[in-house]
Amino acid sequence: MRESITNTTTQAEAAPAAAPAPKPKRPKPKSMIMLGEQTNALFENARLAKERGEKVGWSASIFPQEIAETLGLNILYPENHSAGIAARHQADPFLQECEGSLGYSNDLCAYAKVNLAYASVLNGESEVELPDGGKMVKPDFLLLTNNICNQLTKWYENLARQMNIPIFFIDTCYNPFDYVTETRVRYVRAQIDQLIQDLCAFTGKTWDEERFKEVMKISQRNSYLWERANNLMDHKPAPIGGFELFNYMSAMVCNRGKTSSTAVLEQLNAEIEENIKKGTSTFPVEEQYRISWDGIACWPYLSHNLRTLKKYGINMVASSYGKAWAIEYEDLDGMARAYCFASTNGDNATTMISRRMEALKKFDCEGTIYHVNRSCKVMDCQMMEVQRQLSRQAGVPFTSFDGDQADYRNYSEAQFETRIQGLVEVMQQNKEAKNNG
Amino acid sequence: MADLNQNLALLKAACENPKARLDYYLSQGKKVIGCFPPYTPEELVHASGMVPMGLWGGHAELKLVKSYLPAFACPIMQSNMELALNGAYEGLSAVIIPAMCDTLRCMTQNWRFGVTSIPMIPIVYPQNRTSPASVDYLISEYETVLTMLSTITGNMMNEKALCESIDVYNEHHALMREFDRLANDHLDVIDPKVRHAVHKSAFFYEKSEHNAILREIVEELKKLPIHRWAGKKVVLAGITCEPDELLDIFAENRIAVVADDLAQESRQYRTDTPAKGGGGLKRLALQWNDRYGCSMIHELGKPRGEMLVKLCRENGAQGVISCMMKFCDPEEYDQPYYEADLRKADYPYVAIDIDQQNASYEQIRTRVETFCEML
DSSP: OOOOEEEEESSSHSSSSSOOOEEEEEEOOOHHHHHHHHHHHHHHHHHHHHTTOOOOEEOOOOSOOOHHTTTTTTEEEEEHHHHHHTTTTTOOHHHHHTTTTTOOTTSSSSHHHHHHHHHHHHHOOOOOOOOOOSSSSOSSEEEEEOOOOHHHHHHHHHHHHHHOOOOOEOOOOOOSSSSSSSHHHHHHHHHHHHHHHHHHHHOOOOOOOOHHHHHHHHHHHHHHHHHHHHHGGGGSSSOOHHHHHTTHHHHHHHTTTTTHHHHHHHHHHHHHHHHHHHHHOOSSSSEEEEEEESSSSOOOGHHHHHHHHHHTTTTEETTGGGGGGOEEEESSHHHHHHHHHHEEEEEEEEHHHHHHHHHHTTTOOOOEEEEETOOHHHHHHHHHHHHHHHHHTOOEEEEEEEEEETTTOOOHHHHHHHHHHHHHHHHHHHHHHHOOO | OOOOHHHHHHHHHHEEEEEEEHHHHHTTOEEEEEEOOSSOOHHHHHHTTTTTOOOOOOOOOOGGGGGTOTTOHHHOOOOOOHHHTTTBBBBBBBBEEEEOHHHHHHHHHHHHHOTTTTTTTEOOOOOTTSSSSHHHHHHHHHHHHHHHHHHHSSSSSHHHHHHHHHHHHHHHHHHHHHHHHHHOOTTSSSEEEHHHHHHHHHGGOOOHHHHHHHHHHHHHHHSSOOHHHHHHHEEESSSOOHHHHHHHHHHHHTEEEEEEETTTTTGSSSSSOOOOOSHHHHHHHHHHHHHOSOTOOOOTOTTTHHHHHHHHHHHOEEEEEEEETTHHHHHHHHHHHHHHHHHTTOOOOOEEEEEEEEEEEHHHHHHHHHHHHOO
8 A cells, every 4th residue: 555745845844753653564475475485495405405415506696607507506696695694684793703703804895794704604613603594505616707896706715715615717807898898708708618617527417508598598588577677667656666676686696597586577577567557556655756776785774775765755766786687698609798798897987877877767767876885896986987977967966875785884874864865855856847847 | 337325216216206207208208108006017018119107106185086986995096096186197198007906997987087188098807817718818908908009109019029028027027036135135225115115116117227227236235245134024915015104114123024925016026927938918918827926816725825924934034014905805805814824834913004195103103013022
């Protein structure tokens, strides 16, 4: 059920003064139940594989998973796992352990810090209680790409030494130009060919070309469905609350090559379409403003972010982040090119700006909220220029706030609220100017 | 031929006023290319008939850069960007930026849009060096750099020039290594500040000129009687160990630097370009594959701890000073492992924060004094 904001003099005053009476929780949509089952299956299958003596891997989130999927390997994803721990407010003991006994700097990526401490527990070197009972089973090998950032390379180097396990590495190389150079494609393609051989030799599995084609097809279908679900946000009002899409990312990050993701995403698309048909939305208040969210979710404060945005009727209809997993290609060279170009973190400012411009237009965004994610230098160190240019080109205001993808210490509720209030004032003025011609 | 003190003073002066060196080359009608740290392919600039000059930041009041970088970005990059934005680098024909870490990736773009008067040439080194395809990829990166350099000179470098430049650089590596070895017999003359100046000045000289000065320094050092150093001896690890105020603290505590693993200093000189293996570009790509022990180059096994232990043993050092560049994530990932390896080998170490914008060194002074007592 949707609630509307009382229309008073200013948006700030429109916010409820006292905490509203608790509402009955909306029942979980079927797609979320399916997603939960898929996540449980991912961890359970890895545990069972480990019990059978099979090798289990940990992987960077935008690794060409098609290879491991074809070989039927069980792969877990540390970035996704750390995000989950942070979102459940369980990161603190891991951060303390990492910066304490393990001797790492506070400056490092909080996903890495949580995971390095978790790995240390699995390795019998630390004694932090694992809130999930150790479902992220100890890996026998690592799958690494640096299309997201270079910190991943260092993080995985450390895991490899800590647990004395091999790394299978696809170096995608940063793109300083506006396209992926052919020499990059050839370099990455050669690494993929080598990876197939090396993984087969290490795991004792056999490569099956037919299965590979099938997995590519499934991955393509899933990328299409994911992109489609994101694109349906162009309806006005948007059929769901944009933050809900963050929940489905695990279907793309951890299960991109699986038919279970196809089922989840088909269901999600159907639910979104149903809302469009009925003219309803899961966004709990009337959509006053449509914004784009830049950067990784601030997982430890997702509910505070959402609560604050909801106060002003702000729905996040576009995100620069989630769509990084909509990886489209037709053949192996295309796959190499696609993985070089997947994450905008690996692309130059021109590409970043053009992708964001496209999204701002397509989804008719009225503003951008930029998460200055303390964990993520690769985002933060060029985002000021990107936002400046983007705002100028699109004529859309932006605001930023300090936060972190997993370290709860790097956020201020008051700052977030003030920044959003400021953005709303500008968006409101723009709206009025537009309405007055 | 200048005497030892004159030559050392010359190199020190170059470090104190790099702008004068830039103006000197410009007055000679030379074109100068700014080289961001680390591992810019200077040989390509040299072979193209231009002078490569290192850009390693410096003290600057950070104002303009705040529109480009957050406060938690690398101090060298903060300072390079600030200096560029306030016009200190005018005169350079271009800069080369190797995208070695996440901040450097972004610097290619910040420079491109923020410093439009000086063209930016990017290079992205391969990190999966066990892949044979990495060599061809790197050659193509070098070719892109060369093409962009040729737009400045109007001429393409030739193979002969490249091979000659590689020889000049290999000779430079050898001379720097020889200087470091000889310096350890003359720690009364080559104190931490002098040693640093000899290393750093290389960024402000055309390398055959630096070679000529180094040859004289080496010859003069050979003539001096061996000095038995009664103070402490350490190895430095990290990206840089400067400014001089910091090195003064070592000298005050009778600490001599007998070897280093600094990106600004010895890391560059460990690995020669092989004499054979193909054309100049391929040989340079093979040199990249031979480089080791650097936080910014992917390697398995975290080998730096073992390497530092070896450096201590070979040079009679009693401990290691870990010079942690603030906000340098590649170094921060290596630190726990090399510290653990040093601990295991019974070599004491201390970590000090390196920040070019530091105004006070009192905290570091206390740490160094305590460390000195431990030694």
